[in-house]
Amino acid sequence: MHRWGMVIDLAKCTGCQACVIACQAENNVPSSNPEQAELGRSIHWMEILTFTEHEYPNVKIRFMPRPCMHCDNPPCTKVCPVKATYYSKEEGIVGQVDLRCIGCRYCTTACPYTLKSFNWYQPHWSPEMKNHLNPDVDVRPIGVVEKCTFCSHRLVNVREKAKLEGREFNPDEYIPACVQACPSGVLYFGDLADPNSKVSELSKSIRAFRLMEELGTKPKVIYLSEEV
C-alpha cells in the first residue's frame, strides 16, 4: 500500500515552466496554438497558475504549479458513468483510462480544481515532436478527457526493472518528469504512507497546506506557503 504524493515549495518556484515542458514531452501532451489557447482549449497536465497582487509598481506575482491533486476522496471518480477515471487503492493514484472514456465531461465539471482537459480536436504535434513521442504513454484520441497521472508509467517501469534485477523496489526510484526537471528543487515526490519519507516530513511543516482542504477531497499534493 502506497500513497504517492507531491510537495510543492512555493517559496522556491520561479515560474520557469520547466515542469510544464517536461510533462508535455513525457506524457505526449498535444501542442496547442494561440487561437485555441485563447479559447481555453490547451491541454495541461501540469500548469503554472499565476496570482497577481497589488498595483503597479509594487506588483507581486505568485506562481503555483498545479498538477492533479490525486485526492484520496476524489469527486471526479464517483461521477464517471463508465469507471474511466478511478482511484487506485494500492498506489493512491487517480487514474484516467482514455480507451474507456466516453467523453461526457462529467468528471471535468465535478473536479473542484477544474484541472482536467478535454481533447476538443484531433491532437497534433509539430513534426519534430511527432517523431519523439514517448512509447510508454498512450496517445489520446479526440473526444476524451485526460489529466496528470503522476507519470504512473514510470512507476511500472521502475518496478519491472527492480524485478528483473532481482531486488526490492526502492520508492526513491519513482520520480515523475516534472519533479525530475525542476531546476530549483520546488517539487518533492514520495510515499506519504511512509512516515519517514521526505514528503511525509515536509507535509508536517508549519507552512504546509492543501488546496481547498475544506472540501474534504483530501488532496495528496501539499503546498508549502511562501511565508509562515
Next chain:
Amino acid sequence: MEAKKDNLEQDQVLLNPILKTGKGFYLAAAILLAITGGAAFAYFKQFVLGLGVTGMSRPVYWGIYITNFVFFIGISHAGTLISAILRLARAEWRRAITRSAEVITVLVLFFGVGNILIDLGRIERAIYVIYHGNFHSPLLWDVTSITMYLTASSIYLFLPLIPDIAILRDNVKKRRWLYRFLSLGWQGTEAQKRRLEIGIAVMAVLVIPIAVSVHTVVSFVFAMTIQPMWHTAIFGPYFVVGAIFSGIAALIIAMALIRKAYKLQDYLKPIHFNNLGILLLVMCLLWFYFTFAEHLTTFYGAEPVQLKIFYAKLTGEYAPYFWSMVLFNFVLPFALLARKKTRTVAGTVIASISVTIGMWLERFTIVVPTLINPRLPTGISFYHPTWVEAFITLGCFAFFIFLYALFTKFFPIVSIWEIREGREKALAEVEERIRTYLPGEVSGEESG
C-alpha cells in the same frame, strides 16, 4: 358494431387528419425537415472535426447541449405525469387532452437523451455505460430512470390507443395491416374493457413516481457535485416543478396548434385552456417560490464562491439571461393567467410560449454561470455557442414538431373512445359521484 358506426359520424372530424392530408401539412413538413437537415449537417461536421466546433472550453465543459437535455426531459413531464394525475383525479375535462400530452412525453424523451449523445466526445462508446456502468454516477441513475420512464410512458401511451386503433382498423382503408397488428385483436368485449381499464389504472399510478424520479435524478447530475450553486438539496423538487411547469406550457402550445390545424375547436375548448392555464399559474407561483428561496439562501449565506455566481447571474454577464427568465417565467405568465379575462385560448398560448422560452433560459442559467466561475481561475470568462450548436438545437425542435405532426397522421390525436365513454358513461357516473358527496345519500362502494 352498429352503435359504433353511429358514434363515429359524430366524431368524424377526429379521423380527418388520418384520412386526408392537405398542402399545409406537406409544406410544414418540408420546412421542418429542411431545418432538421441543416442540423444533421451541423452534427456531421461536429462528428468529423470534434467538439472543438462548439463554443465550449475549459472550464465551460457543458453548454447548450446539456441545457437542451435538461429542458427536453423537463418538457416530457407534460404528458404522462399530467395525464396520469388527471386520470387518477377523475378530472372529466381530461378526455380530449390526454393523448396529445402523452405523445409529447414519448417523443421528447428521445431528444433529451439525444442531446446527451450529441454532447459525447466519443458517441460510439456510449454502450460502455451498460457494459461498464458505475452505479455511483448520477449519470447512470439518469440512464436507468429515463429508460424506465420511456418504457412506462410508451406503454401508457399505447394502452389507451388500442381501442382507437381498432376503430381505425374497422373504418379506415389505408394501412390496414398496421392497424390490425397494433390493435392486438381488440373487439371491445366487456372482458377486454375491464383488462384495459386495470392496465391503464396500474400504469397511471406507476408512472407518477417514475416521472418524479426522472427529473430528480436529472437535477442530481448537478446537485451531487460540490460546485457552488449546484450543490443544493433544493434542486430535486425545483427541477421537478420546473419540468411540470414547462411541460404544461408545451402541452398548451401543442393543443393550440392541433386545434387550429385540424379544426378541433369543438373538442379542445376554451375551458380546457382555462383549466390548464390555472394549472400553469399554480406551477408558475411554485416556480417563483423555489427560485426566490434558492437565491435568497445563497445571498444571505454570502459564501464568496457562491456569491460570485449569484452576482454573475443577477448583475453580471448573465443578468440579461436571468432577468429575461424572470420576465418570461413569472411576470408575463402571472399577469396573463391570474385574470380570468386574459385566461383565454390566446392568453394561455402566449403565456405558454413565454414559459417555454423562460424555462430554457432557466436551464441555461443553471448550467453555464456555475461552470464559468470555477474556484481556481482559468482565464476564460465567456461562452458563446457556435452556429453548430444553434443549428443542432433548432433541428431538435424542428424534428420533434415533425414527428409530432407525423403521429397525428397515423393515430387520432384526440382519443375517440374516451370522448365517447365520456358521453355514454361518465355523465351518469359524475352525477352519481356528486350524489355520494351530498348529505343524506348512503353509498356502499363509491369512495371518490
